Amino acid sequence: MSFLGTDFAGLKLRNPTVLASGILGTNFEILKRVFAEGGAGAVTMKSIGPEERAGHANPSVIELEHGLLNAVGLPSPGFQNMAEEWKELEGRKFPLIASIYGASAEEFATVAREVALHKPEAMEINISCPNTKEHGQIFGVDEEASKEVVSAVKKEIGSVPLIAKLTPQAHNIAVIARACEKAGANAICAINTVAGMSIDVDARRPVLYNKIGGLSGPAIKPVAVKCVYQIFESVKIPILGMGGITTGRDAIEMIQAGASAVGIGSAVYYRGIKAFSLIAEEMQEWMEKNNVKNVKEIVGAAHG
Ligand SMILES: Cc1cc2nc3c(=O)[nH]c(=O)nc-3n(C[C@H](O)[C@H](O)[C@H](O)COP(=O)(O)O)c2cc1C
Numbered sequence: 001m002s003f004l005g006t007d008f009a010g011l012k013l014r015n016p017t018v019l020a021s022g023i024l025g026t027n028f029e030i031l032k033r034v035f036a037e038g039g040a041g042a043v044t045m046k047s048i049g050p051e052e053r054a055g056h057a058n059p060s061v062i063e064l065e066h067g068l069l070n071a072v073g074l075p076s077p078g079f080q081n082m083a084e085e086w087k088e089l090e091g092r093k094f095p096l097i098a099s100i101y102g103a104s105a106e107e108f109a110t111v112a113r114e115v116a117l118h119k120p121e122a123m124e125i126n127i128s129c130p131n132t133k134e135h136g137q138i139f140g141v142d143e144e145a146s147k148e149v150v151s152a153v154k155k156e157i158g159s160v161p162l163i164a165k166l167t168p169q170a171h172n173i174a175v176i177a178r179a180c181e182k183a184g185a186n187a188i189c190a191i192n193t194v195a196g197m198s199i200d201v202d203a204r205r206p207v208l209y210n211k212i213g214g215l216s217g218p219a220i221k222p223v224a225v226k227c228v229y230q231i232f233e234s235v236k237i238p239i240l241g242m243g244g245i246t247t248g249r250d251a252i253e254m255i256q257a258g259a260s261a262v263g264i265g266s267a268v269y270y271r272g273i274k275a276f277s278l279i280a281e282e283m284q285e286w287m288e289k290n291n292v293k294n295v296k297e298i299v300g301a302a303h304g
Pocket of ligand 1: 020021022023046047061068070072074099126165191192193215216217218220242243244245263264265266267
């Protein structure tokens with residue numbers, strides 16, 4: 001019998017599948033369903049920012065041949081407007097990862113302080129968003145900017161595990177991961193979406209209202225596997241691997257690259273809310289066939 005239960009940065013997971021941020025919002029009933037009906041091991045909320053934001057106009061999500069392209073533009077209720085959600089989340093029976101963003105280290109710290117009051121089991125910082133001080137360059141491509149955010153947030157949240165979510169757009173993602181580890185991150189999440197564009201040739205215009213978007217789903221899996229493989233060789237903290245995981249076999253691949261748990265995002269679109277339990281069952285089948293008793297046995301197994 002193979003065992004899927006594991007722990008990740010202090011969280012006890014019944015299986016290694018985690019809902020990725022931004023896929024199903026911040027609503028309690030929906031997040032609860034992802035756990036109860038969907039079978040996820042843990043659930044990440046949509047990133048919460050310093051103020052209410054509407055996000056980009058439509059079209060903001062389109063389906064391409066091998067993935068989704070989205071420019072939802074980080075719509076957020078703002079941390080001040082979430083009293084009702086937090087109240088409902090108080091009695092939850094599932095591990096909750098809050099996700100936050102800001103335009104400066106100070107904004108990240110403010111949002112982190114407020115969100116930590118509601119005791120999420122972990123806090124993910126989305127450093128794949130633009131830094132106003134650096135003229136819109138994203139935090140996660142710069143070692144110093146990433147470090148600054150991690151230490152500012154860690155100061156505010158103390159013992160709450162901090163997960164730094166990295167962008168594949170970094171020149172050397174392993175260097176950024178190491179900088180985050182040094183600054184106090186307890187885990188790394190990789191990867192966020194890959195920048196992309198799609199053009200309607202008949203209209204001669206980009207399809208997305210925002211023109212540029214983030215690619216997710218099967219098309220980015222090799223990029224994600226490569227990033228996780230490189231990060232695993234440069235840090236000691238655990239990795240939440242994501243990007244294109246659609247089947248149990250994809251999840252096993254990500255774990256062999258070095259992930260201790262796997263994020264599921266676009267697969268919810270392809271396979272429905274049951275994606276988590278389907279992927280977990282497929283992982284179990286592979287493990288039984290290959291005589292793997294515990295998922296921990298194969299973390300980083302692809303490293304020679
Ligand atoms: C519509 C959409 C919205 C997203 N919103 C967020 C977000 O708010 N914060 C974040 O850190 N990542 C966000 N992401 C990125 C996902 O969490 C994930 O990193 C990415 O989609 C790769 O995983 P996947 O291929 O399984 O979807 C979003 C992705 C999609 C498709």
